[in-house]
Amino acid sequence: ATWLSDRPYSLGGFGYSTGAVGYVANTITGICASAQSLYQRERYSASAGGFYYQFDCPEGIYETTLLEAETYWSTVGQRVFNVFIQGRQVLTNLDILARAGGKNLPLTLVFTNAVTNAQLQVLFTPVVDNARISGLQVRKIGDVFSDADGIPDWWRLAYFGHALGQVGDNSRAADDADGDAVSNLTEFFSGTDPLSISSRPTAPVFSITQVAVAGTDVEVTCSTLTNWNYQLQRADALGGTSAWTNIGALMSGTPTGLTLTDPAGAAGTAKFYRVQAR
Numbered sequence: 001a002t003w004l005s006d007r008p009y010s011l012g013g014f015g016y017s018t019g020a021v022g023y024v025a026n027t028i029t030g031i032c033a034s035a036q037s038l039y040q041r042e043r044y045s046a047s048a049g050g051f052y053y054q055f056d057c058p059e060g061i062y063e064t065t066l067l068e069a070e071t072y073w074s075t076v077g078q079r080v081f082n083v084f085i086q087g088r089q090v091l092t093n094l095d096i097l098a099r100a101g102g103k104n105l106p107l108t109l110v111f112t113n114a115v116t117n118a119q120l121q122v123l124f125t126p127v128v129d130n131a132r133i134s135g136l137q138v139r140k141i142g143d144v145f146s147d148a149d150g151i152p153d154w155w156r157l158a159y160f161g162h163a164l165g166q167v168g169d170n171s172r173a174a175d176d177a178d179g180d181a182v183s184n185l186t187e188f189f190s191g192t193d194p195l196s197i198s199s200r201p202t203a204p205v206f207s208i209t210q211v212a213v214a215g216t217d218v219e220v221t222c223s224t225l226t227n228w229n230y231q232l233q234r235a236d237a238l239g240g241t242s243a244w245t246n247i248g249a250l251m252s253g254t255p256t257g258l259t260l261t262d263p264a265g266a267a268g269t270a271k272f273y274r275v276q277a278r
């Protein structure tokens, strides 16, 4: 990994707020020569409010790694501090010396948290002596799905301005906000614009594999793909003014296909069936 120098926070970027720079030229045991400088330098603060880092970043699940070493004190209890990530306390009364097992020993601490407000904040507050940090790494490891409908928050925020699906603006997964006959969920998976009728994925190739009578029902079986929805339609005549009518609910595709049913479709005159992929 390439480590960047400490820097003050600026809008749209990342960095520290308050605290001071420290340097202790001790050799850290068990790390390579090129990493010595990383552990020998620190940001620290003895003020009650501590100091913090902010990262302006996309919504997501983040892994935060803290690099620490006690380079100054030699006895347990001489430095104790707390750490908060996004306001959640992740370390209470951390004593680096005790946790690492001695002075000048590296300590790596890893945490996972969600970012839903486009900014990751890591706060250090002292309990005894200074709070301090030598290295801080954050990386996105996943998307946030606040309403568990298959569309991540960042995508809905980008197109609809809010994280949760809403009926009012047709932003739910199964909705078709732009009326291009492709659901928002499928537009997400396809990388197309859910608000543009001219931006839509190419429909998948599929086929009706069987039409069967079951009692008074007609069952239409077709091959399907996941992330696509399938609608059975029926017409009583072909061509002319005959209209296609939706039969039954829009069904989610599966790896093994679908059987779509027209209840009582076997009764009466001949009928015609087709399946639309959306």
Ligand SMILES: [Ca+2]
Residues within 6 Å of the ligand: 175, 176, 177, 178, 179, 180, 181, 182, 183, 184, 187, 194
């Ligand atoms: Ca659509």
Ligand SMILES: [Ca+2]
Residues within 6 Å of the ligand: 178, 180, 182, 187, 192, 193, 194, 195, 196, 197, 198, 199, 200
């Ligand atoms: Ca579209």
